[in-house]
Amino acid sequence: MIAALGLALGIVAGLFLEPTVPVWLQPYLPIAVVAALDAVFGGLRALLDGIFDDRVFVVSFVANVLVAALIVYLGDQLGVGSQLSTGVVVVLGIRIFSNAASIRRHLLSA
Amino acid sequence: MAYRGEDELSGLGRRRLVAALRPRARRAQVVAAVLLGLLGFAAAVQVRATRDAELDGLRQTDLVRILDDVSERAARLQAEARELQQTRDQVAGGSNGNLVALEEARDRARVLGILAGTLPAVGPGIELTISDPAGAVGADVLLDALQELRDAGAEVIELSTVDGPAVRVVTSTALVDVEGGIEVDGEVLVSPYRFRVIGEPRTLAAALDIPGGVIDVLRQREAQGLVTQRSSVRISSLRVPPSPRYARPAPDTGGASNETDETDGDR
Numbered sequence: 001m002i003a004a005l006g007l008a009l010g011i012v013a014g015l016f017l018e019p020t021v022p023v024w025l026q027p028y029l030p031i032a033v034v035a036a037l038d039a040v041f042g043g044l045r046a047l048l049d050g051i052f053d054d055r056v057f058v059v060s061f062v063a064n065v066l067v068a069a070l071i072v073y074l075g076d077q078l079g080v081g082s083q084l085s086t087g088v089v090v091v092l093g094i095r096i097f098s099n100a101a102s103i104r105r106h107l108l109s110a
Numbered sequence: 111m112a113y114r115g116e117d118e119l120s121g122l123g124r125r126r127l128v129a130a131l132r133p134r135a136r137r138a139q140v141v142a143a144v145l146l147g148l149l150g151f152a153a154a155v156q157v158r159a160t161r162d163a164e165l166d167g168l169r170q171t172d173l174v175r176i177l178d179d180v181s182e183r184a185a186r187l188q189a190e191a192r193e194l195q196q197t198r199d200q201v202a203g204g205s206n207g208n209l210v211a212l213e214e215a216r217d218r219a220r221v222l223g224i225l226a227g228t229l230p231a232v233g234p235g236i237e238l239t240i241s242d243p244a245g246a247v248g249a250d251v252l253l254d255a256l257q258e259l260r261d262a263g264a265e266v267i268e269l270s271t272v273d274g275p276a277v278r279v280v281t282s283t284a285l286v287d288v289e290g291g292i293e294v295d296g297e298v299l300v301s302p303y304r305f306r307v308i309g310e311p312r313t314l315a316a317a318l319d320i321p322g323g324v325i326d327v328l329r330q331r332e333a334q335g336l337v338t339q340r341s342s343v344r345i346s347s348l349r350v351p352p353s354p355r356y357a358r359p360a361p362d363t364g365g366a367s368n369e370t371d372e373t374d375g376d377r
Contacts (some may be wrong), residue, residue, distance in 0.1 A: 006143030007150045014154025021159045027169070029156050036149040043142065048123040054138035061145050082169055106123030 027076060028069040035068035036061060038092045041099035046107040068092070078080055172279075192200045224266060227278040227349035233268040235308040235343035236315055238324075239272060242301035246331040249285035249292050253301065254322040255286075259307050262317035266308040268345045271299045276306075276347040311339035347360075 021029055039061040047054040068088055075084030123159045164326055170177070184230075223229030238255065240247060252269070256279065259267060269283075272274030279295045286293045290358035318324045325347070328335040 002139040003142035003146050006145075006147035010147030010150025010152075011154045011249075012150075015158065018158065019155055021155060026159070029152060029159075033149065033156050035152045036145070036152070038151060042145060048126055050122070050126055052138065054141045058137075058141055058145065063269040076169075103123075107127065107199075 025080070027085075028072055031068040031072050031085055032065045032090055034092045035064040038095050038099070039064040041096050041103070045099045045102045045106075048103060132306040135170070142325070198373050203344050224319075225280075226351050227266075228343070228351055230343060230346040230348065231308055232344045233265070233308040234311050235264075235266075235306065235339075236311050236318075237338045237340060237343070238304045238305040238318060239338070240301070240305075240328060240333060241336075242331075242333040243304070244332050245290075245301070247301065247303070247328065247333045249287045251324070251327055251331070251333075252292060253316065254301055254327065255305060256283075258317050258324055259305065259309070259314060262309065262314045264307045264309040264314060266345050268306045269294055269299065269348050270304050270306070272302045272304045276300065278347045278349040280346070280349055306345055308343050308345060311341075315339055 020059075039057070042060060043052060043057040044058070070087050072081060072085055075081040220229060224231045238259075240252075240255075256267065256269075267279040268276050269279050271291075275297050277297045277299070279294075283295050288298055291298050292303075293299075318335070318337055320326075325335045325337070
């Protein structure tokens with residue numbers, strides 16, 4: 001409940017504070033968001049599996065974001081930034097879908 | 111994960127979810143709330159940034175491509191603007207240009223009219239009066255005189271009987287001997303004949319007066335030739351130009367200047 005409240009609060013803050021994204025952060029923020037989304041779905045699945053651990057969640061969240069940003073940075077340096085970004089998004093998307101499938105099985109028994 | 115029945119599994123999951131949703135300020139809940147808040151914040155910011163400024167999130171290659179597109183489009187629009195400005199200037203200056211062209215055309219028509227004998231002309235020149243009491247002056251002598259005058263730069267020539275009918279002499283004028291006189295373009299002229307010529311008076315007079323020239327020949331045939339230089343000769347006899355039956359104006363290919371050049375050459 002508190003977690004859902006936090007999510008809602010963050011969205012509202014982001015919408016109303018209208019912060020500008022710093023230039024150095026611009027290429028990484030979208031990928032970081034997708035990576036964090038993956039971590040959140042993983043955490044939700046773990047919760048439903050009964051193996052949720054806040055420490056693991058924090059580590060996976062931060063690690064996901066950092067690795068995604070690192071990959072994008074590396075891709076930009078190598079000149080394949082856009083392709084690598086696409087690849088990262090695809091992989092994370094697949095993970096999100098599989099986690100969502102598990103969650104669905106838990107909640108809807110289907 | 112050991113296999114369990116679907117109902118049992120889903121029931122367990124729901125119970126766990128409900129338990130997690132219960133507001134208990136445990137560490138796990140708080141940490142998850144903070145991270146999710148961060149996620150929501152970042153997502154909202156990113157969505158807003160993507161919607162606000164499309165260019166901000168683009169990579170260098172994309173920006174270069176867009177810049178190329180934009181500059182290409184700008185060049186195209188500039189060319190179009192130049193074209194339209196030209197058209198506008200042409201339209202604006204059109205009335206003026208038409209007037210100038212009309213004036214030029216009128217000038218040319220006047221010049222051609224003088225050459226073709228359809229317009230009266232005035233200018234310095236000479237009068238050559240030939241009295242031929244013996245009837246020894248034929249078309250050949252008058253033709254010689256005509257050629258001599260043309261060679262000397264005569265611009266307009268009129269051949270007449272003194273105080274009688276007059277004929278404007280043009281390129282197609284023909285002289286034919288007939289009984290008692292000379293037929294010029296269908297008009298019968300009799301002695302005394304008179305040439306009235308517009309041109310440089312001294313040159314024309316000198317051309318007629320050379321040894322073996324027209325005056326000499328007239329003298330040999332016991333006729334009299336009298337040359338009078340005049341500062342102003344007015345020639346008002348006209349000629350109706352025949353309409354060509356076969357020839358038609360060729361389509362304009364060379365332009366106006368070319369035509370003018372040809373006219374000058376003829377003159």
